[in-house]
Amino acid sequence: MTEPFEMDVDSTETVAERRDEVVARVRDHAGQIARELARLQGGDYGQRTFGTDDGEWTVKYEAGDLQYLRFDGGRGETYVVSTKRQPEPEALAAALADYDAFVASYNRYVASLDGVLDDVSADFPAVESTDAVVSERDRILERVREATDRMAHELSRYEGGDYGTFSTRVSGTRWELKWDGDGASYLRVGGEGGVYLLSQYEPPSARDVRELAGEFAAFVEAFNAHVDGLESDLSHVSL
Structure with missing residues (x-):
């Protein structure tokens, strides 16, 4: 019988490296969404939540950079991207199964703004001088x-x-x-x-x-x- 302290301990290096690789790709991709939201909302800080059939995704940005991307599927929150810690692999996998739906929700939001300013006149009255x-x-x-x-x-x-x-x-x-x-x-x-x-x-x-x-x-x-x-x-x- 093999004693417990003589048993081999499996390494998590491969899983952790794959997790970090996936998170880095999501960070780059969702970072584009954060920059677009910062441009649209016109502020250095902000966040917006997008709904999907399976949950909600919240994008928070600061100075145009992604601060975190959070998924709430009803059974708990997963910070897919954050400045504090990396997500658990299983939670990450479950969240990313809904990632395409999140991007589609964001795209629908942007599309809904198309033409919203078309009927807004930029011809304003003359400004009186205080001289x-x-x-x-x-x-x-x-x-x-x-x-x-x-x-x-x-x-x-x-x-x-x-x-x-x-x-x-x-x-x-x-x-x-x-x-x-x-x-x-x-x-x-x-x-x-x-x-x-x-x-x-x-x-x-x-x-x-x-x-x-x-x-x-x-x-x-x-x-x-x-x-x-x-x-x-x-x-x-x-x-």
């Missing part, structure tokens, strides 16, 4: 910038510092001017989360300019009143 609105917005903001830079200069002279803020209320809304150096850094209306009528970044919308520009004169008047108050305070100082 006039932007030009007027920039003109108004330039005037605001000139005034706030002058205010910043006066504040810097009086306060004796390189930066600071001046705030007041106009019609119940907080206006805040911040200066940095000898010019305005920003003019914000409405406190934290408010509208930056002036800033170092992007300009406000034309609607915001329309709404706030009319109140800017009152802000300047409030500033002037503030300066007059400072002069009044100093007029009572004697040496």
